[in-house]
Amino acid sequence: MNDEKFCLCTGEHTEEAEKEYANDSYAKEALHHFTANKGAVVSVFIILIIILMAIIAPILSPYSYKDVQAQYSNLPPRVPGLEQLGVFNGYRNGANVYAQKGALDQYHYFGTDNLGRDIWTRVWSGTRISLYISGIAVLIDVFIGIIYGLISGYFGGKTDIFMQRVTEILSSLPQLVIVTLMLVVMKPGLLNIIIALMLTGWINMSRIVRAQVLKYKNQEFVLAARTLGVGSRGIIFKEILPNTLGQIIVTFMFSIPNAIFLEAFLAFVGLGVPAPIASLGSMINDGYKSAMVYPYMVMAPVIVLALLMLGFNLFSDGLRDAIDPQMKQT
């Protein structure tokens, strides 16, 4: 031991200590943890901006996501204001493509695709579709997962063994195979993609809920409730469920980027939403074929997708650390 590690308490550290051990409410403490995490705060802004754009950009845009203007195809990005600075000015190989095609009165912020559709509008309505699909799929997953996990964990015994065997077999099928097969059988459409994503997504949630139930079900407060004559339903929903909420929210947030990715993946292998509807994945699928000639066509959806996934991942990380400091990754 060396003496440097010890010194007299001068009072300058007590403030810090008081702050650290202050008796704050759970929510306040969680919020404090969360806002101290720079990545998490940035991620909130990223997510909010993307969601906002997905809502308003297609409404404000003068173009529609499905309007084909064959004469204005493959226009490079052009943004008013920025074009004076020499970027996003509609030039390709030193020539103004907008002038060549007689479209000088048009501004396509992200350019147009090979059918002359405005990529700006398509990207944001595609984001809308991607968020919609993954949001609904994950919400249903959470619902099924919670119910399944609660029943399996709470009742235990034969019910639990049976229910766990079912999830074991389901989870040993690669998610990718199930989802693709379901879509091969059912034909891709908004609803069918949601169903396919849902089919396997709930397993993880049910596992986490079950583990939580097992942790709480023999604790004193549950015993007390049972002694007071509370029925199974009351114990499950009033005593156990509220304690597992933190975990459920974190898992929920982590499933969103996963669902967004799966949807994009499906679209990329040709099992996405049918044309002319755009999703981020189907736009990447369309754009990558001409990525070497017109890189901007694939860049816009790729960047939005990447930011979206980054945002949700950072957000979930921050949320997990804030809600449950024990799980915090040092």
Add this chain to the structure above:
Amino acid sequence: MKKYVLKRMGISLVTVFVILFVLFMLLSLMPGSPFNNQEKLSPEQIQQMKAFYGLDKPVLERFFRYIINMFHGDFGVSYNIQVNMPIRDMVTSRLLITLAIGLQAGVLGTLIGLILGIVAALYRRTVWDSLTTVISVLGVSLPSFVFALLLSYFLGFKYQLFPLLYNSSMPMVSTVLPTIALSMFTVASVARYTRTEMISVMDSDYYMLAESKGLPKVKLIVNHVLRNTMISVITVLAPLLVNLMTGSLVVEKIFSVPGLGSLYITAIQSNDYNVVLAISFIYSVMFIIAMLLVDILYGIIDPRIRLAKEE
């Protein structure tokens, strides 16, 4: 240990069987006939073709015939992509390419991830640590096709360091970009878990005990820290393998690698359901074998798990 391995293998076998059954049923539920120009065929012709391929028999009979044929290495024939071509011949060479790329990516990713994680944990709160954190956040968040597109655009197209598309005359060089794109997720997750685990081991009492006994640093890290770290890193390897599989489909498509994944996509798009069935089955079996290996490896490294599971 033997009992545990045998039990796990038994469960895996049953699972394989159940999966095959589910896949088979799913595909036989598919509407219409599997033939690609069915609009032009008269009902009699479709009937004849169904009889020719044995599709007019009841589902269960077809299922058992399929299993018996499978034991002879016969997965049926393709209906659409290359008509009447045995699927075994279509799949074999492609499987090797996919496995090679997957293996390269898995090994490369795990190695780099381990090194990054170890460096980050040993030199905590330095530039290396921040760099690792950035890499792991990016690698976990960005889908593999983002990396694949970036690599193919910059290294393949702009600077032409590597072939843009798979070139069968130089298979090794052609797999460089797909391997890198595929390994990013593995690098990121392994680095992240290694770092977290190493730090928690180095904060533990037994590490302090070993340290205070005066063990040399290298021995301390190798014998105490790494071995305990590996336990949890191995648990995350299984989900990583799944990601390698999903990733391989996308990456093979972008670099037009003639692998299993690109055949799978073609089969899905042309409704060639015998091929879809065979490849889905191969994917599932690879997945189950990987899970089994991870479980057994886990038992070897961590005696506590083995004992707990034997009960």
